[in-house]
Each structure stands twice: as structure tokens, then as C-alpha cells.
Amino acid sequence: MDRETRLKRLRFRSWHRGTKEADLLIGGFFDQHGERWDEAEITLFETLLEEQDVDIMAWAMGTAEAPERYRGTILEALKTLNYVPISE
Template structure:
């Protein structure tokens, strides 16, 4: 049974936080969510870079890698692209093997 709580400031109902957190998702659902977020960034360039990387590498990720990528996707596209292309140094919290693999750009299709 789901319990509901009321927020006293405006009276709206809210689900308990634990039921909204990604930890309650199974691996398949979580990967589907990350796939959608990777391919719907806002610009075609970001979609190809981030979504393409996700498609090429996500099958081998551990739960810790998915945790990292989830946090990574919260950043702005211009920052992610700059870090991935090496234009700007990535902050320490994003210096991770997943970003290092993204820098190889071996997943971006190139027309000849």
C-alpha cells in the first residue's frame, strides 16, 4: 500500500521520496531511461555524441558506471561536449573511465 504525505506549505500530495528515486528501478528500466536522456539532449550534435556513446558502451557498464553517467547527464551539453573533446578540463568528479572512453570518439559515425 502506498502512503501519501502532505506538504504543509501548499497542500499538494507527494509520493514518498524513496518511491521516486532511481534505486527502485531495475537495470533494464534504468538503461531505458538513460538511453532516452542520452538521445534527447537539445541539439543534434549533443544527441549524436552522448547518445552514440551510450549506444556503443552502456551494455558493459556496472551499476557504479550508471550512477556516474546519471550524474553526468545533469550537466550542460556544452560542458559535456567540451570535456569529451578535451577543449576544457573536466572537473575532478567527472574524471572517470566512462569520460575517458568517450574522448576516443570511436563511436561517432563518419561519412566518407
């Protein structure tokens, strides 16, 4: 699958998680960072999306320790939470 197709697929999967909170967190994160990722980061994010939303959210908020395989630049960026859109 080419890069553009993978990114489109990831964007859809990021924004259709099952709860609005997870959609905002994971979808907003993808929109902010996804286009800049290299192939290894895309592959890692694809794997991350196989995890439960509650786990991903806990890792992002720092209430649970992420597995070693996810530790690195993507998880550190996910923890910043500055990509979540806030309605006024």
C-alpha cells in the same frame, strides 16, 4: 528501478539532448558503452547527464578540463570519439 529500466531511460536521455551534435556524441557514446557498465558507472553517467551539453562536449573534445568527479574510465572512453556515427 531495475537495471533494464535505468538503461532504457538513460538511452532516451542520451539521444534527446536538444541539439543534433549532442545527441550524436552522447547518444552514440551510450549505445557503444552503456550495456557493459556496472551500477557505479550507470550512476555516474546519470549524474553526468545533468550537466550542460556544451560542457560534456568540451570535456569529450578536450577543450575544457572535466571536474574531478567525472574523471576516470567513462570520461576517457568519451574522449575517444570513435563511437560517433558519420553519415556519408
